[in-house]
Amino acid sequence: MTGFGIKGHLGILRAVIGREFLRFVHQRERFIAALVRPLVWLLVFAAGFRAALGLSIIPPYQTYITYETYIVPGLCGMILLFNGMQSSLSLVYDREMGSMRLLLTSPFPRWWLLFSRLLGSTAISILQVYTFLAVAAGFGITMPPMGYVAALPALALAGLMLGALGLVLSSFIRQLENFAGVMNFVIFPMFFLSSALYPLWKMAESSELLHDICAANPFTHAVELIRFALYLQLNLPALGWVSLSVAVLMGAAVWGYDPARGLMKRKT
Amino acid sequence: MTDGLRVEGLSFNYGAKQALDNVGFAVPPGRFCALLGPNGAGKSTLVSLLTRLLVAPGGDIHVAGQDMRQHPRRALAALGVVFQQSTLDLDLTVRQNLAYFAALHGLPRAQVPARIDAALDRLGMRERADEKARALNGGHRRRTELARALLHDPRVLLLDEPTVGLDVESRMAITAQVHDLARTDGLCVLWTTHLTDEVRDEDQLLVLHKGQIIADGQTGEIRGDMPLSDWFLAKTKVPA
Numbered sequence: 001m002t003g004f005g006i007k008g009h010l011g012i013l014r015a016v017i018g019r020e021f022l023r024f025v026h027q028r029e030r031f032i033a034a035l036v037r038p039l040v041w042l043l044v045f046a047a048g049f050r051a052a053l054g055l056s057i058i059p060p061y062q063t064y065i066t067y068e069t070y071i072v073p074g075l076c077g078m079i080l081l082f083n084g085m086q087s088s089l090s091l092v093y094d095r096e097m098g099s100m101r102l103l104l105t106s107p108f109p110r111w112w113l114l115f116s117r118l119l120g121s122t123a124i125s126i127l128q129v130y131t132f133l134a135v136a137a138g139f140g141i142t143m144p145p146m147g148y149v150a151a152l153p154a155l156a157l158a159g160l161m162l163g164a165l166g167l168v169l170s171s172f173i174r175q176l177e178n179f180a181g182v183m184n185f186v187i188f189p190m191f192f193l194s195s196a197l198y199p200l201w202k203m204a205e206s207s208e209l210l211h212d213i214c215a216a217n218p219f220t221h222a223v224e225l226i227r228f229a230l231y232l233q234l235n236l237p238a239l240g241w242v243s244l245s246v247a248v249l250m251g252a253a254v255w256g257y258d259p260a261r262g263l264m265k266r267k268t
Numbered sequence: 269m270t271d272g273l274r275v276e277g278l279s280f281n282y283g284a285k286q287a288l289d290n291v292g293f294a295v296p297p298g299r300f301c302a303l304l305g306p307n308g309a310g311k312s313t314l315v316s317l318l319t320r321l322l323v324a325p326g327g328d329i330h331v332a333g334q335d336m337r338q339h340p341r342r343a344l345a346a347l348g349v350v351f352q353q354s355t356l357d358l359d360l361t362v363r364q365n366l367a368y369f370a371a372l373h374g375l376p377r378a379q380v381p382a383r384i385d386a387a388l389d390r391l392g393m394r395e396r397a398d399e400k401a402r403a404l405n406g407g408h409r410r411r412t413e414l415a416r417a418l419l420h421d422p423r424v425l426l427l428d429e430p431t432v433g434l435d436v437e438s439r440m441a442i443t444a445q446v447h448d449l450a451r452t453d454g455l456c457v458l459w460t461t462h463l464t465d466e467v468r469d470e471d472q473l474l475v476l477h478k479g480q481i482i483a484d485g486q487t488g489e490i491r492g493d494m495p496l497s498d499w500f501l502a503k504t505k506v507p508a
Contacts, residue, residue, distance in 0.1 A: 004341065008374030015371030019357065026359040098353035105319045106372035107344040113372075259323040 020120035038075035060231035073227035074196025087121035088166030122159035154229035158222035164249035171256025272456040278327030305476035332423035348422030358402040407438030
């Protein structure tokens with residue numbers, strides 16, 4: 001009667017992604033907020049900082065670039081980062097409201113349910129990134145045309161990594177109030193201690209320690225993966241780091257949601 | 269008994285605090301079993317274990333003959349659940365909510381529309397199929413959740429305080445509908461509650477108190493000549 005084969009697994013994936021899209025359509029404010037945030041950084045912050053921050057020619061760029069151009073990949077990462085966290089916020093909310101329970105009592109493997117949820121939220125994030133890139137292009141900040149295509153797998157991998165991080169956090173957090181604190185301790189350090197807003201060599205000029213922290217930050221590698229992909233180049237070390245992070249974080253998320261060993265035990 | 273619900277030697281702790289202590293009972297098919305217990309008795313923990321949101325270190329749960337530990341997917345596939353908190357997506361229509369659930373249970377897509385119609389017909393909700401869940405009143409939301417729980421033809425139906433927040437009329441209607449499901453469809457029903465007026469004399473009664481089953485039998489026989497609420501108060505010292 002019930003199909004647990006490939007068709008059934010794909011059916012879950014389709015249903016979970018479909019539900020994410022419907023939720024997204026019903027939450028237009030969330031979409032606009034997610035777009036306004038990076039645009040403010042791009043059009044206001046970058047304009048103010050342009051003069052203060054001199055950039056040398058660094059890969060993947062082959063000529064001098066404006067600061068606005070430099071921070072576009074970082075702002076793409078910012079969208080993925082905020083959405084990954086927002087998605088886990090909705091997981092905490094879901095669990096409180098009960099619909100996460102509905103998902104977790106499905107007879108399909110839990111890792112597949114969580115992965116479907118992750119893929120659904122990543123798909124929404126990517127949609128927002130491309131909308132942001134389109135608006136940025138409207139303001140004259142463009143990338144090579146094929147770069148937009150090449151960036152898709154990089155965005156997907158980075159989105160999965162940050163979504164998986166959100167899943168791990170949501171398995172630790174019981175209440176929304178605690179989540180706000182974690183946002184401050186996760187989002188801001190991750191974003192500012194990365195190459196999103198300034199190249200790492202700039203950071204090294206100020207502090208070697210901060211530079212090392214930035215270099216170890218997986219978000220730095222996600223941003224660099226996107227940056228190189230937008231210029232049709234593959235940053236292999238970044239790909240390796242991001243892939244490893246996806247695997248580790250996804251494993252931790254599955255562990256966190258395991259009913260026997262994980263952290264759900266403390267709080268269901 | 270291979271069908272129905274069977275629980276044996278189930279214990280569970282939250283750290284040093286024991287929530288369930290050697291809980292065991294069996295509910296045969298076609299039986300409405302009320303699990304009565306005051307707040308904090310361990311009902312929610314038991315429901316979490318029965319739905320595999322938690323896994324106990326010891327003890328066994330068999331759903332329709334399927335061991336939850338050995339074959340969790342088969343056991344969950346045979347289980348229909350209505351949680352205490354609403355699990356409807358309020359921005360989706362009734363039909364979309366049910367279709368989402370059908371996918372979560374791997375029902376073949378071609379069968380889904382007919383199954384949804386049949387489930388909604390059963391609960392008198394067909395005409396509301398295209399309304400958003402947000403537009404429904406509490407009673408209709410509960411009926412939608414009940415229809416959804418029946419969509420995959422479960423053998424065991426678990427309802428966790430399903431009447432919380434409903435008015436008296438809706439409460440009685442849902443209670444009667446689930447009694448009918450047990451009688452006419454041969455479903456094994458476990459209904460957790462702390463309200464004695466939802467329990468009939470012919471129902472099986474389980475009383476959970478401080479993590480232990482302190483009574484298991486037919487309600488009429490257990491309560492004797494006393495009203496169930498008085499009997500419950502005498503047993504637990506907690507008014508129902």
